Amino acid sequence: xxxxxxxxxxxxxxxxxxxxxxxxxxxxxxxxxxxxxxxxxxxxxxxxxxxxxxxxxxxxxxxxxxxxxxxxxxxxxx
Numbered sequence: 001x002x003x004x005x006x007x008x009x010x011x012x013x014x015x016x017x018x019x020x021x022x023x024x025x026x027x028x029x030x031x032x033x034x035x036x037x038x039x040x041x042x043x044x045x046x047x048x049x050x051x052x053x054x055x056x057x058x059x060x061x062x063x064x065x066x067x068x069x070x071x072x073x074x075x076x077x078x
Contacts (some may be wrong), residue, residue: 007031010077016065022050023062025069027076035077039066 012027026038042050 003026011035012073014069014072016069018045018065021053023058024067025066025073027073037070037073037077039070 007030009029009032010026011026011029015024016020020043022042024038024040025033026041027042027066028038038053041053041055043053045051
């Protein structure tokens with residue numbers, strides 16, 4: 001079965017923004033299935049526009065900044 005974007009429902013999305021990047025915590029459910037957590041990173045380019053970047057490793061400050069968002073998102077997963 002091929003991926004169908006119309007079946008991918010975003011149930012929650014909140015972001016933490018700094019001067020250099022944005023971290024977004026989201027909950028998605030595909031085709032009314034299991035609710036899953038997604039964390040994404042966007043970095044700012046020279047023009048100040050956000051561009052997708054690989055999440056990779058996170059430092060302590062980044063983890064502390066999104067931990068409240070993760071805890072809030074977990075309530076949506078119940």
